[in-house]
Amino acid sequence: MLEHILNWLFPERCAGCHRLTGNLFCAACRERLQPFPPFPPPPGLDGAWVAFRYEGELIRAIHQLKYGRRRRIAYALGDLLATAVGPLSADALIAVPLHRDRFRERGFNQAAEIASRLRRPGGPPLLDGLVRVRATNRQARLAASSRAANVAGAFVWVKRTPPPCRIILVDDVLTTGATLAACATALRSAGAQSVSAVALARSLIGDSVVQ
Numbered sequence: 001m002l003e004h005i006l007n008w009l010f011p012e013r014c015a016g017c018h019r020l021t022g023n024l025f026c027a028a029c030r031e032r033l034q035p036f037p038p039f040p041p042p043p044g045l046d047g048a049w050v051a052f053r054y055e056g057e058l059i060r061a062i063h064q065l066k067y068g069r070r071r072r073i074a075y076a077l078g079d080l081l082a083t084a085v086g087p088l089s090a091d092a093l094i095a096v097p098l099h100r101d102r103f104r105e106r107g108f109n110q111a112a113e114i115a116s117r118l119r120r121p122g123g124p125p126l127l128d129g130l131v132r133v134r135a136t137n138r139q140a141r142l143a144a145s146s147r148a149a150n151v152a153g154a155f156v157w158v159k160r161t162p163p164p165c166r167i168i169l170v171d172d173v174l175t176t177g178a179t180l181a182a183c184a185t186a187l188r189s190a191g192a193q194s195v196s197a198v199a200l201a202r203s204l205i206g207d208s209v210v211q
């Protein structure tokens with residue numbers, strides 16, 4: 001109720017088109033989203049699925065989420081991903097972690113906020129335990145060939161108990177898949193059997209994507 005009153009007094013600005021639509025991501029922007037076509041999983045992943053092309057209003061929304069620190073945009077985008085992906089079959093969801101320095105700088109992990117919207121009663125739980133132990137260079141500044149080396153060994157499973165068998169990693173933007181593959185390597189070496197990924201959007205290589 002309070003939220004309704006506040007939204008009436010101070011209408012929400014859409015993160016996609018910046019209009020005062022009363023919505024974090026308005027219906028017109030949602031309609032302009034283009035589905036991302038199926039593609040073979042990048043090396044190191046057992047499957048990969050992406051909801052939308054990383055363009056236009058989605059780029060603006062993700063930039064505001066990450067650099068404008070508008071955390072609640074993640075909930076609107078996570079709901080869009082949840083609707084697009086449907087029920088997920090796995091033992092657990094794991095969000096791609098941020099290094100603690102980046103986490104402190106931003107105040108939240110956008111992948112974890114998005115992943116929190118994929119939870120469903122009876123569906124796979126969202127687990128922590130995967131940690132980014134090494135701060136990596138921003139992938140956007142690197143050539144595709146350097147991205148895998150940049151993130152290799154950057155992630156570690158830190159719990160004493162092994163991760164569940166079938167895991168779905170969740171991220172906001174997938175580019176080459178090097179980050180997700182490095183997460184998958186860490187999870188497999190800790191005992192996971194299969195690691196797939198879902199992401200909100202995929203860019204073409206060379207787009208200005210940063211972690």
Ligand SMILES: [Zn+2]
Pocket residue numbers: 014015016017018019021025026027028029030
């Ligand atoms: Zn809009």
